[in-house]
Amino acid sequence: MSINIETLQSVASQYPLPAVKFTYGTAGFRTKADLLEPVMFRMGLLAALRSKATQASIGVMITASHNPVEDNGVKLIDPMGEMLKDSWESYATSLANCRAEDLGSALEAIVKETGLDLNAKSCVCLARDTRPSGLKLAEAVIEGAKCIQKDYQDYGILSTPQLHYIVRCINTNGQYGEPTEEGYYRKLSNAFLKLQIGDQAKLGVKVDGANGVGADKIKQLQKYLGNSVNISVFNDGTSGKLNDKCGADYVKINQCLPEGIRVQPHEKCVSFDGDADRILYFYIGKDNEFKLLDGDKMSTLIASFIKDLLSKANLKLNLGVIQTAYANGRSTEYLQKSVDVPVSCVKTGVKHLHHKALEYDIGVYFEANGHGTVIFSDVAVEKIKSYALLSHIRSKEMSELLDFINLVNETVGDAISDFLVIETILNRKGYNLNDWNSMYSDLPNRQLKVKVKDRTVIKTIKAETETTSPEGLQEEINKLVSAVKAGRSFVRPSGTEDVVRVYAEAETRSLTDELAYAVANKVYDFAGGVGPRPQAK
């Protein structure tokens, strides 16, 4: 079999490239939706080739996550539900920028280079979030895939993690679960219901759905949880705009309640992002203060829970936590000193965290923004299983850990699965949000964005904690940081927005804000700031 170049080029001519350079970044391609049809067509082609190369089903997720509704994007999902292999990211970038008339030869070059078999069976599985642009973009993916092979499966509207889960289920012949949306709810809810203990009051939670896909999906989940849980969904997309003054990104950056939700002190609340792969917890304390429980709070709770179970069963497994530089300094300290687990810091972007987590028997990884999960190696699962069968040791804990594994979506961070994981741990510890929050206190922190002419002038090293360019900038940051108690700050170019991000933390709120704005102004001066200078509001 070979690619039918004539058909390909006639279809491709309907998808001419705009005058924009596309790059497959940490979140795949992401930009204004009206630029993306040609990219989607090309990603349909690429996904089909990737499917033949791996002889497995490949996922294509159409989403721009927490970005505004006018944006959209696309990510490819590899056979085990993980992010696309690095070497294929560069194929993605070159195809996305390839003129229609050159596509045939570009595809043939990929076929040759990878040695893939065009006769191999293949299938492209696609889904999209709730963005209005998604349907047309999905059609373009299908058109692309069909130029290479006939099989595709369109799952319609799903959360990003649901598609990751389904891809893994398909490629493990159902071993990971049933490859359907219902199968996903069934697997998670069964594990959740098994793990609940005690006669606790009915769990009530308010969910900020970011006006996105997670709002409907959590409503679906409720049906499988019976009356043990009472979920009220706000920002469910019926009136508000996607990610507009709501959702996990808004809550994390602004450290305030999302709009569209009314909250009484101590009510349990969570925020999802637009494609439901991030979750944050929050509540109003008795002092009327907004309290945020972010990805760091989740990784500490989960790691200490697993550590506890392992030590009760006297099972020695290598447990580690992976963070990025955005993790609050206090969380790192708590993990190292109190939970007593190794902590690694890697570059921003889920794939970096996921890769590092694979080095452990059990790897817990979370970005501070609420994206994260736990992964269990085959060795760990086998050991846990064998311990669960031994009666002379604490097998009960290990059976529980096996149920716990079923509660986790190991393929990627997942707002719904993480919600069930956290609720299970809180239930078993008898914790409310205030107890959980009191495990350690975060340092005040601030994130700012600085617009510059060209953000790529900022170069970073040491997991993005230091800059090497523009010359002199790091020295200035060091000076500012050293003058502040418990100060830490770093800057890096965003991979998803045209901005430089500034992070700062320090002993007090005012010192933190001063440090953040001072560093932001240095970025503005050294890296060619545009528009108004960063200034405290």
Ligand SMILES: CC(=O)N[C@H]1[C@@H](OP(=O)(O)O)O[C@H](CO)[C@@H](O)[C@@H]1O
């Ligand atoms: C500080 C921050 O939250 N950065 C986010 C954001 O990346 P940037 O490269 O910072 O734009 O989007 C990524 C994809 O969703 C996510 O992985 C990452 O954590």
Ligand SMILES: [Mg+2]
């Ligand atoms: Mg997301």
